[in-house]
């Protein structure tokens with residue numbers, strides 16, 4: 110019998126279609142195997158030496174003092190084709206019953222490594238933590254801008270997941286409103302908090318750790334599990350075990366630990382599902398609410414194994430063909446891929 114499950118945070122229902130249960134091997138024909146990429150691509154605007162092909166950088170981790178030259182290991186630039194423009198006033202207005210404002214925001218690209226052929230599953234641990242540190246620095250800079258209400262950091266991996274350039278990169282979009290998915294989470298978490306005086310994610314983590322059946326992996330301060338009402342097969346959440354509203358509150362040491370858990374999860378997904386396309390997003394507290402008792406930051410990883418069709422588009426109810434309990438089991442059993450980049454920063458630059 111299929112099961113309807115309700116997300117306790119957003120109240121959304123999902124269908125866990127156990128009768129159509131899919132194993133990892135059922136998905137591997139859907140994943141688009143990307144041919145072996147070279148370490149450097151002469152046509153790629155994000156490869157080192159091509160700094161003039163991007164807008165001028167807003168942040169770079171590099172050895173020297175000069176900007177826009179090829180001695181960086183993480184580089185952040187404005188998106189050449191931004192979804193929202195950085196200059197200008199919002200000019201909020203109405204047209205009869207319709208509300209509108211100017212498309213003001215920030216849209217940046219975090220170029221995660223000089224090497225064209227790596228990804229979060231194959232970065233060195235140091236490189237992964239530097240990428241997270243770049244996210245943090247950009248977040249802290251942009252939140253000073255009072256026009257911005259939310260800053261979303263996300264990654265599209267593979268063409269199917271929306272990546273138009275293959276060089277490893279993630280993106281940041283600062284918006285002048287709180288996105289509706291975050292509003293829904295916030296409202297659900299506030300309802301729960303009013304009733305129980307506790308953070309819903311803290312309670313969820315405690316219950317998941319107790320039950321263990323949906324846990325994929327934990328480290329000392331972080332945990333990764335498949336949510337009870339997963340919308341997608343192998344949807345995975347990564348969270349700090351103790352309450353923290355904003356991911357920018359992580360210390361350098363914690364960020365290194367989180368980078369390790371992230372890589373462990375991406376390696377398991379790569380091994381288990383044959384390097385599928387995926388998206389991830391960091392849901393952190395809205396700007397100005399970084400000390401919230403109600404919101405608990407989390408990273409959501411969404412492998413793109415199925416396509417939302419008429420029912421999902423028509424109702425918002427997702428049909429998930431792999432139960433989160435089964436997905437957690439497959440990911441726990443997946444052994445880590447050993448071939449990560451062994452280099453540290455110094456060797457990368459040599």
Ligand SMILES: [Zn+2]
Pocket residue numbers: 149150153154155156224225276277
């Ligand atoms: Zn490249």
Ligand SMILES: [Zn+2]
Pocket residue numbers: 308309310311312351352353404405
């Ligand atoms: Zn919490």
Ligand SMILES: [Zn+2]
Pocket residue numbers: 294392407409
């Ligand atoms: Zn979320």
